[in-house]
Amino acid sequence: MAFGAHSDDIDIRAGGTAAKYVDKGYGLVYVVVTTSASGINGLSPNGSIKIRHGEARKAAKLYGTEPVFLDFHQCVYPPGKTDRLPKGNICISQASDNEKTIRMVTNLILKYKPEIILTHCTDDLHEDHYHTSALVYIAYKRIQKTLTSARLWLWPSGSRGSIIEFKPNKFVDIENYLAAKDRAIKEHKSQCARSPRLRTIAIKNAKFWGNKCRFRLAEAFIEVK
Numbered sequence: 339m340a341f342g343a344h345s346d347d348i349d350i351r352a353g354g355t356a357a358k359y360v361d362k363g364y365g366l367v368y369v370v371v372t373t374s375a376s377g378i379n380g381l382s383p384n385g386s387i388k389i390r391h392g393e394a395r396k397a398a399k400l401y402g403t404e405p406v407f408l409d410f411h412q413c414v415y416p417p418g419k420t421d422r423l424p425k426g427n428i429c430i431s432q433a434s435d436n437e438k439t440i441r442m443v444t445n446l447i448l449k450y451k452p453e454i455i456l457t458h459c460t461d462d463l464h465e466d467h468y469h470t471s472a473l474v475y476i477a478y479k480r481i482q483k484t485l486t487s488a489r490l491w492l493w494p495s496g497s498r499g500s501i502i503e504f505k506p507n508k509f510v511d512i513e514n515y516l517a518a519k520d521r522a523i524k525e526h527k528s529q530c531a532r533s534p535r536l537r538t539i540a541i542k543n544a545k546f547w548g549n550k551c552r553f554r555l556a557e558a559f560i561e562v563k
C-alpha cells in the first residue's frame with residue numbers, strides 16, 4: 339500500500355519496488371493523497387486535477403490497480419484560496435491533526451491489511467509530502483498493535499530536499515524493474531513536460547542507492563521500527 343502526496347510520487351520514489359512486489363503476486367493499493375491541483379502551469383486547479391487524476395489512473399493500471407484519491411487540498415491551494423476547488427475537503431496540513439481524517443486513513447489501512455505501507459519521509463521539505471508523511475505515520479502508529487504484520491517504509495525526500503541526511507535501512511533491488519518504473523513515470527505526461535529531467539533523475543537515484551548497497555539499481559527506504 340503506497341501513499342503519495344501527488345499523483346506521480348509513488349512512481350518516482352517507489353515505482354520499481356511497487357512493480358517488483360506486484361510481479362511477486364502482491365496487490366498494490368495506490369493512494370493519491372492530495373488533489374495535485376497545482377501541478378500544471380496555466381491551467382485552472384480543476385483542469386489540473388482532471389489531467390493528473392487521469393495520469394494517475396494510467397500509471398496505476400500498469401500495476402494492475404486503480405488509484406484511491408483522498409483529494410485533500412494542497413498547502414498551496416488551501417480551502418478558501420480559490421472557489422474552483424472541490425468543496426468540503428480540508429487541507430493536507432490539517433489532516434494529521436484531525437480525528438476524522440486520521441480515522442479515515444486507519445480504516446483504509448485496516449480495510450486492505452497491507453504488509454508494507456510506503457510513503458514520504460517525515461523530514462521532507464515539501465509541505466504536502468511532509469504532511470502526508472505525518473498523516474500516514476500517525477494512522478500507522480494507531481493500528482500498529484492491531485495490524486502487527488504491517489511495516490512502514492519511508493522513501494527519500496523529493497526535489498526540495500531535507501534538513502536531515504537520509505539513512506536507509508532497506509534497499510530493494512530494482513534492476514529488472516527500472517523499465518517498469520520508467521513506464522509508470524512516463525504516464526505522468528504533464529509532469530514530464532514540466533520537469534524534463536524527471537526520468538533521468540529517477541535513473542540517477544536508482545544508481546546512487548545501488549552504489550550504497552550490493553545492487554546495481556535500487557530504491558531506498560527507512561523502515562520505521
Ligand SMILES: [Zn+2]
Pocket residue numbers: 343344347467496
Ligand atoms: Zn510530490
